[in-house]
Amino acid sequence: MSATYSEQAPAKINLFLHITGKRDDGYHLLESLVCFTAVGDVLSGECRDDGAINLTITGPMSASLALEETKNNLVVRAARLLQEESGTSLGADLVLDKRLPVASGIGGGSADAASALRLLCDMWQLDLDQNALSRIALSLGADVPVCLHGRTCLMSGIGEELTDLPELPPVAMLLINPGKAVSTPAIFKAREDEAFSVSGLWDVQREFASGAALADALSECGNDLTLAATSILPEICDVLNALAREEGCLLARMSGSGATCFGIYDTSDQAEKAAIAIAAQHPDWWISPTEIISQQARVLSNIGASFPD
Numbered sequence: 001m002s003a004t005y006s007e008q009a010p011a012k013i014n015l016f017l018h019i020t021g022k023r024d025d026g027y028h029l030l031e032s033l034v035c036f037t038a039v040g041d042v043l044s045g046e047c048r049d050d051g052a053i054n055l056t057i058t059g060p061m062s063a064s065l066a067l068e069e070t071k072n073n074l075v076v077r078a079a080r081l082l083q084e085e086s087g088t089s090l091g092a093d094l095v096l097d098k099r100l101p102v103a104s105g106i107g108g109g110s111a112d113a114a115s116a117l118r119l120l121c122d123m124w125q126l127d128l129d130q131n132a133l134s135r136i137a138l139s140l141g142a143d144v145p146v147c148l149h150g151r152t153c154l155m156s157g158i159g160e161e162l163t164d165l166p167e168l169p170p171v172a173m174l175l176i177n178p179g180k181a182v183s184t185p186a187i188f189k190a191r192e193d194e195a196f197s198v199s200g201l202w203d204v205q206r207e208f209a210s211g212a213a214l215a216d217a218l219s220e221c222g223n224d225l226t227l228a229a230t231s232i233l234p235e236i237c238d239v240l241n242a243l244a245r246e247e248g249c250l251l252a253r254m255s256g257s258g259a260t261c262f263g264i265y266d267t268s269d270q271a272e273k274a275a276i277a278i279a280a281q282h283p284d285w286w287i288s289p290t291e292i293i294s295q296q297a298r299v300l301s302n303i304g305a306s307f308p309d
């Protein structure tokens with residue numbers, strides 16, 4: 001029997017997101033403080049020797065992808081690119097446990113693609129150089145390089161320039177998605193007339209001992225896609241208000257191009273209480289209390305521990 005490999009695909013959170021310019025090809029230059037959370041998808045799989053790539057999607061959010069062709073799934077596209085680049089004749093039977101809402105600003109698809117690259121490099125024992133992997137990642141999407149990197153960092157360029165930052169403490173967070181998908185290109189288009197932010201505002205040396213200190217520093221920044229996203233989906237304002245109203249909320253902000261928003265809470269107890277209170281009023285929203293994870297925590301959780309629901 002062949003071994004089962006497993007990789008986590010944590011949600012990506014843009015703690016702040018500044019749009020600093022636009023390239024001639026239409027892609028925007030950005031600066032964003034990115035971290036990852038304990039909640040995420042999980043990809044697992046076994047090796048095949050015939051080169052076939054099979055993908056089964058399970059989990060609470062699998063229905064959102066049911067109408068899409070499997071060959072277009074970012075996991076399968078990542079696998080195909082890796083086969084081409086490496087020339088391997090191996091394939092894989094993959095299972096994606098889809099827990100993150102789709103098209104929701106927390107990079108679910110990008111995280112899945114990155115986890116496929118990590119899992120298959122391991123399974124197929126590939127020794128590709130980092131540049132080749134980064135090139136494949138960027139060709140799959142602007143958020144895939146940061147998800148492949150998988151640790152707290154400052155992201156710039158169109159998403160391919162990554163500067164490591166001191167790891168953040170396990171800050172308590174609450175993620176909420178109002179259950180409506182948002183198109184990233186539509187949001188970038190809707191902000192076309194807005195001015196660009198200046199870059200270089202974030203002190204890359206700075207360390208934070210608590211969620212309160214982090215939230216305080218983040219209050220100087222913002223998410224430059226919020227206005228555009230709320231004009232397309234006003235329900236995002238309801239989500240932000242619901243997060244901010246609850247006791248212990250230090251900051252409420254949208255991630256990426258939305259519609260998922262995060263709240264930073266003083267304690268995990270407060271984040272969990274807020275989750276229960278908001279769920280009672282909005283049973284149709286996706287609500288997930290979680291925390292920021294560090295790279296070290298991810299490595300440890302890979303050793304025998306299961307990934308939190």
Ligand SMILES: C[C@](O)(CO)[C@H](O)COP(=O)(O)OP(=O)(O)OC[C@H]1O[C@@H](n2ccc(N)nc2=O)[C@H](O)[C@@H]1O
Nearest residue numbers: 026027028110141142143144158159184185188256257
């Ligand atoms: C908004 C963010 O989530 C912030 O992390 C990302 O920049 C989006 O990354 P992504 O979803 O992987 O984006 P892609 O799939 O590469 O691009 C989707 C579309 O978003 C727009 N896009 C994306 C990234 C970027 N830096 N500039 C852009 O203008 C482009 O219209 C592009 O056609």
Ligand SMILES: Nc1ncnc2c1ncn2[C@@H]1O[C@H](COP(=O)(O)OP(=O)(O)OP(=O)(O)O)[C@@H](O)[C@H]1O
Nearest residue numbers: 073074102103104105106107108109110112143256
């Ligand atoms: N494994 C996957 N998971 C989610 N979406 C996928 C996947 N594979 C392909 N897609 C397609 O990618 C689109 C964007 O999905 P994703 O969840 O990554 O968006 P997002 O959360 O807005 O990402 P970002 O934060 O990078 O803007 C979906 O609408 C879907 O059609």
